[in-house]
Amino acid sequence: MIFARRALQRRLRELRAKIGDSAVDGIVARLNLPGRDRIAAMWEVVVLHGLAACGDLASEQPLPSGRRPDAWFDNGHLRFIADVTTASDEGLDKQNPYSRLSEIIERAKGKLGLPIGGVNVQVYSRAHESSRGKRTFLKLPPIGKLETFVKDDLMPRFREQLDAGEAVLRVSIDDDLLGLDIEIDPSKSPYSSVGFTTYDIPTIKDRNPLYSALKEKAEQLQGANGITGVILGDGDCAALAERKASSRYVSADAIAREMLRQYSSVNFVLLLTIREERRHYFPPSNPIRHVHPILVYREGDSRGAELEALFGAMLQQFPSPVMMPKNGALRAREEGYDTGQHGAYQLVGRKIRMSSRELIEVLAGLRTLDDNGARNVKASRSLPSRPNSTKQAFLRKLRDGRLPVRINVDKTGENDNDDWIEFDFGEADSAIAPFE
8 A cells, every 4th residue: 555554553553542442443444455445544544643643633523414524633723623535536447447458358368379468559539528628538348348349349350360370460440439459469478558548637627536535525524613624645546646737637736726615614625645756767766755735725714824734743643655646556456465575685695685574475385486576476477587596595505505593584664564584694514515
C-alpha cells in the first residue's frame, strides 16, 4: 500500500488508547480484506492517528441524522467534525477497460501456443462534447463483453494468420464503436505494451470521481453542528496527480471549491496525495516521496490559518510513503503482503547479506534463490533467467570449506517491509575442507 504495514500497525496500536478498540477493530477488518476499501482504511489510520496527536479525538459518534463521522476533533481552539474518504478512478477504468482487454488477450493467445508477452495494443478514442465540456472515452467493448469479443472476434483472426505462417499477427478495427490496432510479435516476448488516449483527467468541475467522492461525504455531513470538513486521500485518482496547468483540465483545487459552493454543509476540504522526486537520474537514485496537502476553505473564513497550522502538525505524524497511489491501490487489491527486499543482496568480503523474508521463503520451500526474488515464482520459471549471484556466493564459500561463524539480523525501520540477514563466514573449517 502507500504506507508500510509496520508503520500502520504501530499507529493502530496507539489509536486504540485514543478512539477505543471497537472503532479500531472495524478499521483492522477493512485493512485485512483485499480490495479498494483497504486504501480508504489506510488513509483513515494515518489521518486519525495524526489528529489524535494534535488534540482530543473521538470517532463514530452519531449525528442527529444517524450518520457516524470518522473524526470529532477538539484542541481547545479549534473544534470540527470530519469524514475521511478516498477518491479513485476505478469507475472510469471499468468504462475504459484497456487493462482488462490486455489480460484477456494474453491468456487467450496462450492457447495458440504463443509465448508470454509480445503484445502491443493501441486503443482509439472518441470525444463526447456538451455545453459544459468534453469527455473522452476509449473505443472498446463493455467490460462484460470483452471475453466474448476476444474469443469470437480476435482469436479466429489470429489463428488464421498463424496457420498461414505469419510471423507477426495483426488485427485492426476502426468503426463508430470500436477502435483497436493489435499486434502479436513472439520475438518481443516477454514484453507487452498498450497505448491509449488519456480519459481520466477531469474537464468538468462537478462530473468526475473526485467531486463525486466529496459530494457523497458532504451529503452525509448535513445536519452536523459547527465546523465540518472532508479529508480525502488519494486512492489512484488522476484529478490529484501532479500535472502542468492547462485550460483544458480543471484542477483538484477548483473541484473542491465547486463542492464547497454547492454544499453549505461543509466548511473545508483537505486533499492528500503523494508527490515524488529524485535527487538525480544518472546514476539512478531512489525517489523521495512525501504527502502533499491541498487545503481548501471558504474565502474569508477566519479559521483558515488555524486549519493550516493544525493540518501541518497532523502531517508531521504521518509515516513516509513507500509507494505512489497508483501502485499502492494495485497492491491493496492483492492477497498476501507487500514485497520485501526479495532479490537484493550484498557481498562484502566474507559476508553475504540477503533478504530476511526471502531466506525464510527459501527454507520453507516456497522459492529458491534461482527465482531471483520474483514476485510470481511460477511465471518467472517459464522465462529465461540469469544465474543467481547470492547462490553463487554461497557455493563459493562452501567450495572454500568455509562455514558461518556469525549470523546477524539487521532490523530495519517501520517504513520498511523486510529485514536483512547477514552471514559472516570464517576461515576454512576442516569439517568440510582438506587437512592442512
